[in-house]
Amino acid sequence: MEEELLEEILASYRGDRGELVPILQEVQDNLGYLPEKSMVDIAKFIGVPESHVYSVASFYAQFRLLPLGRKRIAVCRGTACHIRGAPQILNRIEKTIGLKEGETSDDLEYTLETVACFGCCALAPCIRVNMDVVGEMTSEKVDELFPPVIEGVKNDQ
Numbered sequence: 716m717e718e719e720l721l722e723e724i725l726a727s728y729r730g731d732r733g734e735l736v737p738i739l740q741e742v743q744d745n746l747g748y749l750p751e752k753s754m755v756d757i758a759k760f761i762g763v764p765e766s767h768v769y770s771v772a773s774f775y776a777q778f779r780l781l782p783l784g785r786k787r788i789a790v791c792r793g794t795a796c797h798i799r800g801a802p803q804i805l806n807r808i809e810k811t812i813g814l815k816e817g818e819t820s821d822d823l824e825y826t827l828e829t830v831a832c833f834g835c836c837a838l839a840p841c842i843r844v845n846m847d848v849v850g851e852m853t854s855e856k857v858d859e860l861f862p863p864v865i866e867g868v869k870n871d872q
């Protein structure tokens with residue numbers, strides 16, 4: 716399936732070196748990340764060493780080399796959310812799901828990120844789970860949304 720999709724994407728390019736970044740962007744937009752096999756195929760398609768594709772993909776922060784979790788949690792680190800307790804919410808989520816910011820769980824259930832303001836400051840502190848914004852976050856809401864994976868964490872205030 717990934718290979719078919721890559722073929723479809725590459726069919727709309729000529730195979731020039733200069734197309735590397737747009738190709739990587741399109742692959743990531745469709746797959747959510749850049750699989751190693753896709754980078755090898757892209758290198759062949761544009762006629763550059765695999766190491767070149769890898770170095771470009773790892774240079775730009777926009778590219779992900781690993782898949783995202785099914786639940787992508789983004790904690791707002793904007794000023795309004797920060798003042799109203801976002802650091803504590805982030806800490807609580809980290810403890811509850813056993814991940815640090817920027818990490819994805821081995822079972823691909825969760826990815827935890829922080830982002831700048833979502834534009835929902837009146838509801839601060841906010842998080843987003845996939846496309847859904849959850850405002851006025853509290854520790855209790857964290858526990859409701861994310862069943863803890865570590866015994867005893869729920870009562871560890």
Ligand code: FES
Binds near residue numbers: 792797831832833
């Ligand atoms: S500061 Fe968090 S939504 Fe604006």
